[in-house]
Amino acid sequence: MRMTVGRCRSWLTAAGVAAVWGIALCTPSTAETPDPNRILVKDFMFMPNSLTVKAGSTVTWANMDDEPHAVVSNTGLFRSGAMDTNESFSFKFDTPGTYHFTCSIHPRMVGTIVVQ
Amino acid sequence: MSDDSSLQSRRNALKCLAYGGAGTLFALSGGVFTPIDLAMAASDKQSAAKLGKPLFVQISDTHIGFNKEANPDVNGTLTQTIDIVNGMAEQPALIIHTGDITHLSKPAEFDLAQQLFSRLRTTEMHTVPGEHDTTDPTVTEYFNRFGKASDNKGYYSFDHGGVHFVGLINVLQFKPGGLGTLGADQIAWLTADLKGKSASTPIVVFAHMPLWSIYEPWGWGTGDADQLMSQLRRFGSVTVLNGHIHQIVQKVEGNMTFHTARSTSYPQPVAGVGAGPGPLKVPSDELPKMLGITSVSVVKHPSSLSLDDKTLA
Numbered sequence: 351m352r353m354t355v356g357r358c359r360s361w362l363t364a365a366g367v368a369a370v371w372g373i374a375l376c377t378p379s380t381a382e383t384p385d386p387n388r389i390l391v392k393d394f395m396f397m398p399n400s401l402t403v404k405a406g407s408t409v410t411w412a413n414m415d416d417e418p419h420a421v422v423s424n425t426g427l428f429r430s431g432a433m434d435t436n437e438s439f440s441f442k443f444d445t446p447g448t449y450h451f452t453c454s455i456h457p458r459m460v461g462t463i464v465v466q
Numbered sequence: 467m468s469d470d471s472s473l474q475s476r477r478n479a480l481k482c483l484a485y486g487g488a489g490t491l492f493a494l495s496g497g498v499f500t501p502i503d504l505a506m507a508a509s510d511k512q513s514a515a516k517l518g519k520p521l522f523v524q525i526s527d528t529h530i531g532f533n534k535e536a537n538p539d540v541n542g543t544l545t546q547t548i549d550i551v552n553g554m555a556e557q558p559a560l561i562i563h564t565g566d567i568t569h570l571s572k573p574a575e576f577d578l579a580q581q582l583f584s585r586l587r588t589t590e591m592h593t594v595p596g597e598h599d600t601t602d603p604t605v606t607e608y609f610n611r612f613g614k615a616s617d618n619k620g621y622y623s624f625d626h627g628g629v630h631f632v633g634l635i636n637v638l639q640f641k642p643g644g645l646g647t648l649g650a651d652q653i654a655w656l657t658a659d660l661k662g663k664s665a666s667t668p669i670v671v672f673a674h675m676p677l678w679s680i681y682e683p684w685g686w687g688t689g690d691a692d693q694l695m696s697q698l699r700r701f702g703s704v705t706v707l708n709g710h711i712h713q714i715v716q717k718v719e720g721n722m723t724f725h726t727a728r729s730t731s732y733p734q735p736v737a738g739v740g741a742g743p744g745p746l747k748v749p750s751d752e753l754p755k756m757l758g759i760t761s762v763s764v765v766k767h768p769s770s771l772s773l774d775d776k777t778l779a
Contacts, residue, residue: 394742416534417744418570420601432570432601435534455597456742457645458685 388412389461391419391433391453396461405446405465412438419459424450521627522560523551523588524672526709527729529598530579531569536732536745537753540569544582547730552587560626561588564709564727565596565637565674571607580611595620596674596710597637605638621652623659630663632656634673636688645682645689646675653693660697668703675710678717678724681737686711698722711743 387407390397392414403409411421413433421430421439427449430439443449443465453459525547532540551558561583568575576599583591592615599608609618616622620635634656636646648656663669671677677694679687688694698704704722712729713736732753733746 394744415742415744416536416747417742418598418601429603431603432572432598434570454601456685458683 385410390414391421391459394456394459396453396459399461400464401462402464402466403443406442406444407465408440408442409463410438410440412436418455420454421451422454424452429454521558521629522562522670523558524562524564524707524727525551525730526564526727527566527596527712527731528563528579528582529566529569529729529731530582531572531575532731532745534732534745534747536747540731541578541582544579544730545585548582548585552585557588559588559590561586561591562631562633562672562707563591563593564672564707565594566598566709566729567593567596567608567612569598571599571602573607576607576611592624592631592633592672594633594635594672594674595637600637619652619655621655629668629670632659632669632671634671634677634694636673636675636677636691645679645685645687646673648688648690648694653690656694657697663701665700666702668705669698669701670705670707671698672707674708676708676715676724676726677706680711680715680726684737684743686737686743695722711737712746 387401387403387409389399389401389409389411391411394415394417396411401409411419411430411433413419413435416435418432418434420432421428423429428441428451432455433439443463446465449463449465451461451463528544529540530544537543551561563583567579593612595608595612609620613620615624616633616635620638621633623630623632625631634648634652636648639647639649660669671694673688675688676686677688677691679691681687698706699720699722702721706722706724707727708725709727709729711726712732712734714726714728716723716725718724733748734743735746
């Protein structure tokens with residue numbers, strides 16, 4: 351398993367570090383354009399909680415709460431570690447399929463990524 | 467407190483005082499665990515002496531690493547807590563920490579927590595992890611430091627002063643959308659652990675998340691705790707402790723006392739108020755009141771709880 355965890359200015363840079371395992375905790379840019387593959391974590395919810403992307407896409411979760419959240423794949427494919435306020439986590443989905451995830455700190459928070 | 471219907475005390479005049487903020491002291495008094503007011507124990511040596519030798523102090527939810535508005539100085543409030551414990555006329559034999567030692571499972575947070583704990587005059591500390599202690603990608607930071615007692619399983623038992631202590635982990639096997647989980651392996655271990663124990667052995671069970679359902683929509687409970695409770699009912703004195711919800715909720719059911727501790731870090735909303743169980747922001751001059759002292763008394767049969775708030779402000 352190869353993972354990259356750390357703070358960075360651009361999640362794109364870190365997401366490109368590994369072809370399969372591109373994982374980064376980052377500080378989101380304030381001036382970015384809306385990213386269709388972005389999931390806001392706010393008020394103890396994933397918004398949206400279901401997202402469909404093309405294979406090879408990188409999905410980013412951004413925590414906007416004062417409480418930390420941690421994104422964990424139900425199959426163990428990815429695990430963000432704790433994202434504090436204004437931190438984010440990205441994962442690149444190379445293989446089509448349905449991926450369920452939860453917040454390991456607040457397990458009632460659940461979501462799904464569908465990769466086509 | 468809404469659970470007065472199920473309250474039944476083994477002794478007609480069991481008097482409990484529980485408080486938070488500064489931690490919770492439990493003394494074994496006539497075979498019944500009595501949580502007593504730490505501040506009182508520190509300031510009133512006669513009252514503390516009447517309760518016998520303090521057995522342990524429960525500290526919970528220190529959240530080292532938290533630095534938001536709800537409490538920018540969690541190191542300071544933990545230090546205050548430790549000063550109170552160290553100032554007790556008689557030192558407790560044990561410290562039990564019921565999890566969320568750190569906020570983000572970072573190595574530096576664990577290191578700082580251990581450095582702060584090292585000031586405790588009572589050196590024997592037993593811990594269980596909270597979900598904030600197990601968010602590192604490899605889930606190793608907690609176990610590298612505190613895993614020895616449980617052989618890295620997270621659950622273990624020990625005996626002290628004739629009391630059987632059981633530490634459980636209910637923060638690893640979350641079911642999506644569900645509650646904390648103990649899991650079949652842990653329950654099988656517990657069954658073997660309790661087998662052969664005399665019913666007169668006082669039992670203390672401690673975990674991070676509540677082992678009784680307090681508010682399921684926020685995950686304040688443990689899905690398979692019933693399998694634990696069914697094994698504990700035969701014992702004459704059972705005390706079930708947890709943290710997680712940063713506020714005191716207590717109930718007494720038969721011979722079992724359930725008690726959730728307050729945090730030393732920041733308050734959380736009461737069940738169901740707001741978006742979720744996050745840090746409750748209060749004006750800085752209000753914080754000492756939120757971390758203040760609440761006394762819970764169980765009075766004569768038919769039992770009822772009376773709450774008496776005493777703040778640090």
